[in-house]
Amino acid sequence: MREAEQDPRHIPVLLDAILERVSPVTGTWIDGTMGAGGYARGLLDAGAERLICIDRDPLAHEMAKTWIDAYEGRIELHQTVFSKMDEVAQGVDGVVLDLGVSSMQLDEAERGFSFQGDGPLDMRMSQSGPSAAELVN
Template sequence: MTQDQTAANGPHIPVLLRPLLAAVAPVSGRWLDGTFGAGGYTRGLLEAGAEQVTGVDRDPLAFELAKPWAGEYGDRLILQPGVFSRMDEYAQDLDGVVLDLGVSSMQLDLAERGFSFMKDGPLDMRMSQSGPSAADLIAELDEAQIADILFHYGEERASRRIAKAIVKERAIEPITTTLRLAGI
């Protein structure tokens, strides 16, 4: 699936949008959507009567996909590249904050983003498209560092054994794709 195909599939409807809107009805005031993604919560809040929503995401693709519809809301919608740790810098005096935490299907569905182990793609895994890619880290980090990443961020109990296999395989050939890493 390409970026264009993702946009053509229509807006992602978050599963908790209706319960959120029901819980805060009537919707009004200023909101911050700290996980903008495909914009589902933001659009829902704006359509329900929010005066303004600041949509925050670290993934530039999220804002690229919003271009076709974002202009409909004028200054009621603020698109803010950013991260959780700096949300207090993006908006103050809010009436509400929404966070849709968890895995983003938007990134998993695009093989070229390098997050999926179901579809082959470059071993990237960068939400913000900046900094070292997963392929860079696999190539440069030592075995213990790779194991720590797998254990702490992936909650992988076999992290040491997997890290050892990765180091062994990268000595034979660079690990640059998601399916190659999944195979190891």
């Protein structure tokens, strides 16, 4: 992995184990929870020819703009939920999902996920739908 390009807030802890088990990495893959792109970049660096990245979080797509050009058109981005991956891709060679809330959401109190900092009660990956505050009040 290109360590210098890694977002310091996100370390894909299972990347090496995944790459070891699916080696050799070839063909088209889906990263259904792109986030900071750790698994996406790892798969591309390991040999995936094409990667379809899915994430509902607009911040993840903004962050992707900082590293996507390094992969010369090998990435296709979709801002949606991973449960709709069949609508954006078929016939892929592998899928990776890093499930659960990420430090990207927890570390920024204004995102509304933090249990350690003051922020709104939001808890949405994107700004669509009601916030947690709207649901409980």
